[in-house]
Amino acid sequence: MRDVAFGQFIPGKSVIHKLDPRIKLILLVLYIVLTFCTFNYAALSVPLILAVVFMLLSRISIKQYMKSMKAVLVIIIITSILNLFYGNGDVVFQFGFLKITDSAINNAIFIVVRILCLIIASATLTFTTSPTDLTDALERLMKPLKVFHVKVHSIAMMMTIALRFVPTLLEETDKIMLAQKARGADMESGGILKRAKSLIPVLIPLFLSAIQRALDLAMAMECRCYHGGEGRTRMKTLTLKSRDTLSLVFFGLVITTIILFDIFIVHTKR
């Protein structure tokens, strides 16, 4: 349960690791929007090339990326198959009532490439950015929302604590499961319903201990003078460096390229 590759931080010293987390977040959002704004193969190739560039620049092994893709492989296959049978245009291949049209093939390719790009890009972000940096960046980026009385600091603090306790609670789940198995609990056999029911004796102690932990943690935080976001300083200050501005400029160029491709290259039949 513990080696979920997706969303795992892999420390390193690559250019992408060193980028400001705020910039990385903004770029990721832009990138995702971009991938879905491509309407022909020329435009689609741009995010695909970028994705390869991300993978190379992050200096993280292809294996890790493969692992993170494995998790969503099913989704990719299902959506592409669904898309394959859906669409009008010239029939390329017919099998009974199922017919595959050329525009459907195009659709399927677009969907697959887009999802791939999306996964590679977001995996790059989580591989190269520590969870704390990420929440930190989120807190700073969401700061303007304070105008609308959004409790930005509290949200960020909750995320930090949630991330901190994920491994602890996983470990605890393992322990409780073992303890219940030792008492003769059967968790592997039976149908889905029976197996789900057999999880109750695991979940209840888990919840209880999580609440106990929360109480303890609240007291420990009070002992360390926690009193919300007001008057709080941070050890790590984020300052934009030239590589951050450069990456923004580069991305601006990419956006223009895609828009130009979208406008000036004749639409492929869809």
Next chain:
Amino acid sequence: MSFISVENLSFYYDSNGENDLHIHNVINNLSLTVKQGEFLCVLGHNGCGKSTLAKHFNAILLPTEGKVIVDGIETSNEERCFDIRSTVGLVLQNPDNQLVASIVEEDIAFGPENLGIPPEEIRERVDSALKAVDMYEYRHHAPHKLSGGQKQRIAIAGIIAMQPKCIVLDEPTAMLDPRGRQEVMDTITKLNKEHGITIILITHYMDEAVKADRIIVMEKGQILTQGTPKEVFTQVDLIKSHSLDVPQATEICHLLQKTGVDIKSIPLDEDECVDVLMEVFR
């Protein structure tokens, strides 16, 4: 002048039972003083009020009656609450539940960050706190990958980074293995001897209590007896009658003494015990 003084402290809370109102008298008219730089140990079995007392030292709990004065500030003074908490740090039993961030150095920065200290100074404090507990090389690690003893040392470092004058430790070694306990005890003694930090250690382990300058034994929210480890543990019968233990070395010699063996001074640890027994058999 004493650094912490507790004057006629009483603390009770009422819990609404099914039928009637129970009043639990946790601490009952207790007075004590702690000197700057002292290593004080509080002993007592479960439910004697020692953890409750610990929470009074840094204004997590406020006295129902009487008062607690820390470094000249009364704990009931809400405006100075953060001054008190940065002067007296509290380390709890479970190291897992005290760590906030998923990277060691960021967790240690949590306290100073709350105090609104400028970033450069936080950096310095974090580094020196990590060095004080010998965990500097682990500063980029994730806490859940450390051992129990290491986690507890990180929790202590998180308190040290606030530069307190006193650290209260509420059974810090209860959940650790022998090696972890040793690590934590070494850290505590080092902080007391080298950094001059006042230590108030609450523990179940008698061999830890022996290292203190002064021991307070609590019973039913009151002080049963107090004094140097020697003074306290030589009252073997009193301690035993309140279902507490004395160090094994002390007990052996006490029993031998009872059976008529001529033992002049009751030892507190194994080394002393060996010396005493060698003397007897010579």
